[in-house]
Amino acid sequence: MLGLNKRDTSFLAVVIALTAFTPFLMQPFAEGSAMAQFNGGYPDLMQRVAIFGIFAIGFNILFGLTGYLSFGHAAFLGVGSYSAVWMFKLLSMNIIPGIILAVIMSGFFALLIGYISLRRSGIYFSILTLAFAQMSYNLAYSVLTPLTNGETGLQIRPNDPRILDSADSAQYTNLFGLQMSSSYKLEIGSHLFTFNVGFYVCALIAIIAFYISLRIFRSPFGMMLRAVKSNQQRMSYTGLNPRPYTLAAFVISGMYAGLAGGLLASMDPLAGAERMQWTVGGEVVIMTILGGAGTLLGPVLGAGAIKYLENIFSKINENVLHGWFSFLPEGMQEGTVWLFSRFTGEGWHLTLGLLFMLVVTFLPGGLVEGGKRIAGLFGRKPKSDGDDAEHHPKHTPHVAE
Amino acid sequence: MGILEVKNINKRFGGLQALGDVNLSIEENTVHAIIGPNGAGKSTLLNVLVGKLIPDTGSVMFDGQSVLGRKPHEINQMGISRVFQTPEIFGDLTVMENVMIPCFARRDGAFRIHAFETVAQERDIIDEAEHMLEDVNMLENRDMHAAALSRGDKRRLEMAMCLVQKPRLLLLDEPTAGMARADTNNTIDLLKHIRDTRDITMAIIEHDMHVVFSLAERITVLAQGTPLVEDTPENIKGHPKVQEAYLGQQAQE
Numbered sequence: 001m002l003g004l005n006k007r008d009t010s011f012l013a014v015v016i017a018l019t020a021f022t023p024f025l026m027q028p029f030a031e032g033s034a035m036a037q038f039n040g041g042y043p044d045l046m047q048r049v050a051i052f053g054i055f056a057i058g059f060n061i062l063f064g065l066t067g068y069l070s071f072g073h074a075a076f077l078g079v080g081s082y083s084a085v086w087m088f089k090l091l092s093m094n095i096i097p098g099i100i101l102a103v104i105m106s107g108f109f110a111l112l113i114g115y116i117s118l119r120r121s122g123i124y125f126s127i128l129t130l131a132f133a134q135m136s137y138n139l140a141y142s143v144l145t146p147l148t149n150g151e152t153g154l155q156i157r158p159n160d161p162r163i164l165d166s167a168d169s170a171q172y173t174n175l176f177g178l179q180m181s182s183s184y185k186l187e188i189g190s191h192l193f194t195f196n197v198g199f200y201v202c203a204l205i206a207i208i209a210f211y212i213s214l215r216i217f218r219s220p221f222g223m224m225l226r227a228v229k230s231n232q233q234r235m236s237y238t239g240l241n242p243r244p245y246t247l248a249a250f251v252i253s254g255m256y257a258g259l260a261g262g263l264l265a266s267m268d269p270l271a272g273a274e275r276m277q278w279t280v281g282g283e284v285v286i287m288t289i290l291g292g293a294g295t296l297l298g299p300v301l302g303a304g305a306i307k308y309l310e311n312i313f314s315k316i317n318e319n320v321l322h323g324w325f326s327f328l329p330e331g332m333q334e335g336t337v338w339l340f341s342r343f344t345g346e347g348w349h350l351t352l353g354l355l356f357m358l359v360v361t362f363l364p365g366g367l368v369e370g371g372k373r374i375a376g377l378f379g380r381k382p383k384s385d386g387d388d389a390e391h392h393p394k395h396t397p398h399v400a401e
Numbered sequence: 402m403g404i405l406e407v408k409n410i411n412k413r414f415g416g417l418q419a420l421g422d423v424n425l426s427i428e429e430n431t432v433h434a435i436i437g438p439n440g441a442g443k444s445t446l447l448n449v450l451v452g453k454l455i456p457d458t459g460s461v462m463f464d465g466q467s468v469l470g471r472k473p474h475e476i477n478q479m480g481i482s483r484v485f486q487t488p489e490i491f492g493d494l495t496v497m498e499n500v501m502i503p504c505f506a507r508r509d510g511a512f513r514i515h516a517f518e519t520v521a522q523e524r525d526i527i528d529e530a531e532h533m534l535e536d537v538n539m540l541e542n543r544d545m546h547a548a549a550l551s552r553g554d555k556r557r558l559e560m561a562m563c564l565v566q567k568p569r570l571l572l573l574d575e576p577t578a579g580m581a582r583a584d585t586n587n588t589i590d591l592l593k594h595i596r597d598t599r600d601i602t603m604a605i606i607e608h609d610m611h612v613v614f615s616l617a618e619r620i621t622v623l624a625q626g627t628p629l630v631e632d633t634p635e636n637i638k639g640h641p642k643v644q645e646a647y648l649g650q651q652a653q654e
Contacts, residue, residue, distance in 0.1 A: 003519055220505050220523065221516040223494070227502055230491040237451070237489065238562065239477035239506040248514055 008214060015210055015297070019203045022046055023193050026308070030190040037315060040308045043183055043196035044267075049304045050202035051263045054209045056287045056299030058256020061213060062249045063285070064294035065222060067229035068121065071281045072113065072129030075136040076106040076254040078276030080261025082140070082147070085154045085271045088173065092164035093156075095173050095180070095201070095266040099259065106258020107251055109136075114250035118243060121232075133278050140273040153272030173266050175201055180267055198267045205263065209256060210300070216252070217296055225249050257284075286352070290359050292366030301367045306352065313348035317341075404429040404602050405450070405570060410459035412445055412626075419445045420456065421626045427570070427619075432596055432603045434613045437623035443606045446623070447574055450604075451483050452476045463570065474511050482563035484573045488555035490562065492548030496539060499547050499558055500530040503566045533565040537591065553584035560591060564599070571595075573605045577612050589615050614638070 004012060018025070026049075027041030040046070055077065063069055083105040084098035091097045117128040140148040148154055158171060173180045180198035187193075216222045224245050227235050232242045265271050274280075283306070291302025321337040321344070328336060343351045363370045403426035410423040420442045427433045437443050448454040450461060452473050461468045468476050477483075491499050504526045509515060521527075534540045537557050542550065547558060556576065563571055576592070577585040589612055595601060596616065607613050613620065614634050621631040622643050629642055637643055 003517070003522075005519075005521060215519070216516050218519050218521065219516045220501075220509075220518055220520055221514055223498055223502065223520055224505070226494060226498075227491050230493040231489060234489040234491060234562075235502075236473040237477055237483050237485075238503045239474050239511060239566065240502070241472070241474045241511040244512040 002211070003215065004218070008218065011296075012211060012214065015300075016207055019050070019207055022049070022199070022203065023195050027191065027193055031192045032190065037320070038312055040311060041194060043181070043194060043199055045307060045311050046196065046199040047202050047263075047267050049307045050199060050206045051260045051267070052284070052287065052303040052307055053300040054202075054206050054263070055257055055260035055284050056291070056303040057206075057209050057213045058253040058260070059284045060253075060288050060293060060295075060299040061216060061225070061256070062253035063288055064299070065217075065225035065229065066246050066249050068118070068246060068250070069126045069285065070117075070129040070250070070253075071126055071278055071285065072117075072131075072133035072136075073253065073257045073284055074276050074278060074281035075113070075133040076110055076257035077261035077264070077280060078136065078140060078271070078273065079106045079109050080258030081265040081271035081275050082154055082261075083258070084262040084265035085156065085269055088156050088162075088265070088269050089154075089160040090163065092162055093170065093173055093269075094164070095175055095262075097164075098173075098266060099205075099262040102258045102262025102265070103255050104258075106261065107255040110251045110254020110258075111247070114247050114254065118246050118250060130278055130281070133276060133281050137273055137276040137278070140276055148271070148273060151273065153270050156269045173269050202263055202267070205259070206300075209259065210296075214296060221245075221248075286356055290356060290366055292368030295366070295368045298366050298368040305367065309352065309355075310348060313344050313351055314346075316344035318345070403427045404464055405604070406460075406462040407446075407450075408460045408462075410446070410449060410456045410461070412442075412449065412454065412456045419626050420449070423459070423623075423626070423628060425621060425628060425631075427602060427604055429569075429602050430600055431618045432592075432605065432616050433619045433621065434605045434607060434617035435621045435623055436606075436608060436610075436613055437629075438608070440625075441623040442626040443608075443623055444574065445626075447483075447572060447606055450572060451481065477506075477566075477568075478511060480569035482566055482568035482571050484556075484559055484563055484571065484576055486575045486578050488552075488559040490547045490555055490559050492546070494547060495543065496534065496545050496547055496550070496558060497527075497530060497543040500533050500561055500565055501526055503562045504529050507566045529565060533561050536564075537561045553580065553587055556580075556584075556588060557591060560595070564595065564601075568601070570602045570604065573603060573607075575607055575609075576605065577607070577609055585609070585612065588612075592616055 002009065002012070023041050023046065026046060027039045029035035029039050055073070059073055080102035083101040084095070087098035087101050113129065113132045117125055117132065120128060141150060156171070170179070178197050180201065183194050183196040185192060185194050224240065227240070228242050228246055235242045261275065264275070287302035287306050288299045289302070290305060291300065292298025318337060318341050321340050322333070325333045325336045341347065359366060405425070405427040407423055407425040410420050411418070412420040423446060435443055435446065445454065449456050450468065452468060452471050452475070455469060463479055463481060466479065468479065468481070491502065501520070508526070531540065531543070534543055537560060539554065539557060539561065542554065547555070550558060577588050580588065592603070593616065596603065605613070605616065617634055619631065620634055620637045622629040622637065630637070630640055632640065
């Protein structure tokens with residue numbers, strides 16, 4: 001079905017099911033219970049998981065397959081956001097034109113930056129992309145203020161032209177009238193589940209993005225991209241030109257990033273330069289490696305894990321900690337709360353760093369490898385065959401030589 | 402007129418004349434060995450032939466077309482394949498994929514975005530690659546990671562990757578360098594099998610005399626960057642100039 005073999009079709013079906021039931025899966029605890037703060041099933045978080053999932057899926061096509069490590073993909077995310085908001089200002093609050101322009105513009109930028117950066121490989125390539133991203137960030141912040149509205153960020157205003165919308169039409173982002181921020185709440189016992197329009201739009205696009213990536217992984221083109229990572233010398237002596245293959249992967253991943261940026265703006269119509277900062281580009285690298293670079297599902301898992309943990313850990317402030325450790329004697333309570341508060345709330349990046357170090361050291365294949373090892377412990381055979389290189393990535397250095 | 406015509410090639414590296422007035426003609430469907438002592442310019446000559454080095458003067462014509470100034474992948478697309486001293490294969494990919502890639506390269510050219518085709522449905526390519534693997538006796542390794550192969554099998558795989566493209570000229574750079582005797586003999590048998598079953602021209606750079614005399618139909622002796630003599634293996638063995646430049650050296654050791 002859909003040009004996939006049986007195993008991939010069921011794989012895709014599982015992914016679709018997981019995505020569709022995210023509002024349940026991320027909301028496992030009853031409202032008002034002590035564990036309720038670990039619930040992640042609210043629209044903003046679910047949207048972010050889907051959007052950063054798209055970002056990471058695209059990044060994985062470049063990094064996971066060709067081994068070229070880009071630190072500059074935040075630039076394309078930003079370009080996507082700005083393009084989408086401009087469409088909301090000029091054409092329509094319907095998200096379709098915004099998303100289309102976001103993908104086109106980021107693809108164009110990726111072609112430009114990729115063409116120059118791919119003259120080098122390895123660490124030099126990474127540094128070049130990093131430099132371009134920082135350049136874009138600074139341009140958006142200063143010189144390009146007429147386009148980007150500088151540090152305030154680009155926002156929609158009531159008096160924007162919006163030539164496709166009628167004068168009395170709504171001032172919120174929508175898909176043919178369906179408001180992105182509207183939600184349907186379902187109460188089952190003490191559980192509360194939220195079904196948000198914006199999330200399901202992102203989820204649908206994420207599934208399409210995942211399907212495209214699956215097709216690329218299984219295609220001759222995907223095989224060529226893995227050949228780029230493996231041995232470029234052999235590739236050119238086999239009559240293949242590695243450069244355009246890598247550039248194509250770079251542009252595709254840039255378009256994925258632009259799509260993610262456009263969706264971010266569609267959920268919340270505002271674009272700021274901070275979306276282009278290199279830390280955002282670093283985050284997607286961490287997501288991909290944490291989940292498992294070069295695997296199909298890994299990047300999505302990584303994006304989900306990081307966005308979930310980020311939200312949960314940031315919420316645990318000192319008051320919450322005091323509540324938890326109130327059973328301890330006064331002096332010990334202070335000490336314990338002080339220690340834990342370093343790793344939560346504002347300090348959650350410390351936890352992320354530790355987690356990343358642990359995964360890279362003990363699970364070089366990321367969460368996907370972890371899942372496989374657990375499956376192995378229970379004596380179950382892994383889902384996929386041994387001859388499948390994507391599901392069994394070898395732990396070669398991630399960066400192309 | 403040979404399939405490969407090398408005329409008046411000169412190449413200098415600073416003060417070193419690596420190649421001086423090299424003229425060489427390789428006839429179609431022959432096995433032509435280029436031998437010479439260390440530093441004779443064999444590898445330099447090979448690098449000129451595959452587009453890695455550009456000579457200072459002279460011309461290299463393959464089947465009437467100049468190869469100079471072309472990129473390695475363009476030269477390959479003209480019909481020249483190369484086997485390296487240390488096997489160059491796609492270590493992270495399976496043996497089967499290693500052989501399928503050259504099939505795609507021959508069918509689709511140097512670059513094509515075939516992102517919405519599925520490898521598993523490319524029946525012709527799969528059949529072709531399987532036949533090739535059968536031919537070099539590696540079909541049982543098809544799902545192995547290429548990096549896990551033994552040294553001899555890596556060489557065999559690299560050979561298969563070159564042959565599946567049906568090149569008109571196969572360049573071999575010391576195909577048995579660093580191999581144990583048994584592996585060397587296997588490689589010689591494989592090359593003989595290739596020579597006897599296909600219409601293919603081979604140019605072998607080698608300094609293992611055993612390999613050269615078991616395979617070659619013509620031999621060019623290179624010394625100090627210049628071809629000394631070109632002849633059949635029988636005549637080369639007894640040639641006084643060759644003895645002096647090359648074989649003589651070995652006799653003294």
